[in-house]
Amino acid sequence: MADQLAAKLQQEEQVDSPTTTLGRIGEIVEKATGVESEQVTAGTSPSDLGVDSLSMIEITVRCEEAFGVRLDDATVLGFSTVGEFADYLDEHAAAEA
Template identity: 35%
Template structure:
């Protein structure tokens, strides 16, 4: 399994836990808007991702993340 797929699986689990969506509905193309996430929800998810992966998101990049796949790719860049 690729590093990107491992990251996606972890992010998917965290999204399922936080937003209560079905795991099979979460994919790389899903937007945070699809999740019903507002800006505070996204910030809280980012903080959880930073803690889990021991990374620090750049505030400007957070605003550019629109899909789950965007977040996964950015996490993999920072690891």
Template identity: 40%
Template sequence: MAQSQEEILAGLADIINEETGLEQEAVQLDKTFTEDLDIDSLSMMTIVVNAEEKFGVRIPDEQVKNLQTVRDAVDFIHGAQD
């Protein structure tokens, strides 16, 4: 069953917290991964792998560079669920 965007955001915030130590409240839709949240490419790949497992979706490598903001990731995951 597809999860709501709010559920995806909360799950993504948990994953980012585990990987970077950032507070879940800091993970908001309008934040960029690199500038606002200071997530490097290695951490981003770990976050992507964990998100794929958590949400049961596939995020192709060529898509990852298009995920600039938390909203981009939430929208992609939401759309990729069946």
């Protein structure tokens, strides 16, 4: 299933991608859940966005592809806000670059 999702992600066009990590996460959340990216703020929790377990898997895979960071379930489930997740991605994307 992850391979199929990765293939789908590669086919999607990247038009007017935001430049901040938080903005990029917002677009990923919008694609996975339909929640408008503007509703995704640093203080927003996944439950505030109505993210279910399947959506979280899709968001995780999309973020791995977009940021080049490997994410495990325990790490992803440990974040209480989108801002914490964005900070983690910033730190680890720089380390893996």
